[in-house]
Amino acid sequence: MSSTSDLPRLYALLGDPVHHSRSPALHQAAFTALGLPHRYFALRVPPERLGAALIGARALGLAGLNLTIPHKQAALPHLDDLSPSAARIGAVNTVILRGDRLYGDNTDSPGFAAALGQLRARTPSAAIVLGAGGAARAVVDALLHQVGVDQLRWVSRAGVPPPHDPRIRALTYPQLAAGPLAADLLVHCTSVGMAGGPAELPIPLDLTTMPAGAAVLDLVYPRPPGGLLDRAEARGLAVQDGLETLLWQAVYAQERWQGRPLPAPVIEAMRAALR
Numbered sequence: 001m002s003s004t005s006d007l008p009r010l011y012a013l014l015g016d017p018v019h020h021s022r023s024p025a026l027h028q029a030a031f032t033a034l035g036l037p038h039r040y041f042a043l044r045v046p047p048e049r050l051g052a053a054l055i056g057a058r059a060l061g062l063a064g065l066n067l068t069i070p071h072k073q074a075a076l077p078h079l080d081d082l083s084p085s086a087a088r089i090g091a092v093n094t095v096i097l098r099g100d101r102l103y104g105d106n107t108d109s110p111g112f113a114a115a116l117g118q119l120r121a122r123t124p125s126a127a128i129v130l131g132a133g134g135a136a137r138a139v140v141d142a143l144l145h146q147v148g149v150d151q152l153r154w155v156s157r158a159g160v161p162p163p164h165d166p167r168i169r170a171l172t173y174p175q176l177a178a179g180p181l182a183a184d185l186l187v188h189c190t191s192v193g194m195a196g197g198p199a200e201l202p203i204p205l206d207l208t209t210m211p212a213g214a215a216v217l218d219l220v221y222p223r224p225p226g227g228l229l230d231r232a233e234a235r236g237l238a239v240q241d242g243l244e245t246l247l248w249q250a251v252y253a254q255e256r257w258q259g260r261p262l263p264a265p266v267i268e269a270m271r272a273a274l275r
């Protein structure tokens with residue numbers, strides 16, 4: 001006789017656009033490696049339909065959701081509960097359905113911290129974060145609460161959320177470019193370089209002013225040729241693209257949905273599906 005965990009369940013990514021997403025391949029690889037018959041779909045949901053889609057997810061009995069651009073912040077009023085980190089960050093990328101209740105969590109934050117841990121670089125004490133959207137908020141939260149940086153310069157055009165921690169200094173791009181990039185880690189979290197996104201930051205960054213041994217992470221994937229990481233690598237800095245964070249946020253999403261840690265071979269199957 002089959003147990004309820006053997007019955008196929010549906011999971012979905014809601015975003016707009018979603019056709020480029022690697023999440024279905026990643027999560028389908030996890031279900032296969034776990035021996036589960038579940039299915040994961042990417043569904044294009046325009047912003048004005050998000051509320052209806054979340055009501056529909058309850059009605060259809062979906063088991064779990066991921067949210068991506070433009071829904072990570074907009075979803076908050078439609079959810080029943082939030083994890084402490086999702087509430088602090090103000091963005092949700094993973095939803096667990098518990099009966100009729102939607103529980104929002106943020107696995108971008110631990111996913112980024114895990115990806116940073118894979119990089120062969122020193123633990124950062126001073127960091128620069130570019131961008132103030134959902135991804136940047138998750139990265140800032142990880143740097144403050146998981147990595148434990150001493151100083152964080154947070155840079156955006158429109159302005160960052162009111163700094164809630166004395167380690168944060170909010171800067172504009174001209175303010176950042178006025179001095180050396182004195183940090184062990186620079187994390188790019190804007191939409192510059194993503195498919196269909198803007199090509200350039202407001203001001204070119206002089207990576208030669210970063211100290212030797214520093215690292216540059218770009219959350220964007222696939223890695224844009226001739227972009228920030230190519231220039232950082234040419235300067236001899238350690239680099240990592242957004243695929244490693246993508247992998248680990250998916251691993252933590254699976255762990256939230258399945259309620260248990262993923263065995264190493266399952267994570268390796270996900271990594272293979274991604275690359």
Ligand SMILES: NC(=O)c1ccc[n+]([C@@H]2O[C@H](COP(=O)([O-])OP(=O)(O)OC[C@H]3O[C@@H](n4cnc5c(N)ncnc54)[C@H](OP(=O)(O)O)[C@@H]3O)[C@@H](O)[C@H]2O)c1
Pocket residue numbers: 069072108131132133134135136155156157158159189190191192194198200201202219220221241242243245246247249
């Ligand atoms: N690897 C992963 O797992 C992962 C996870 C999440 C997101 N991402 C990637 O990270 C990027 C950002 O995602 P998000 O969810 O944070 O998006 P978002 O909420 O839309 O935020 C985008 C940010 O980009 C900034 N921006 C847009 N155009 C810019 C320009 N010309 N110059 C400088 N800044 C500009 C905006 O800046 P201002 O604040 O200055 O207006 C905003 O802070 C996307 O490429 C996404 O694919 C990757």
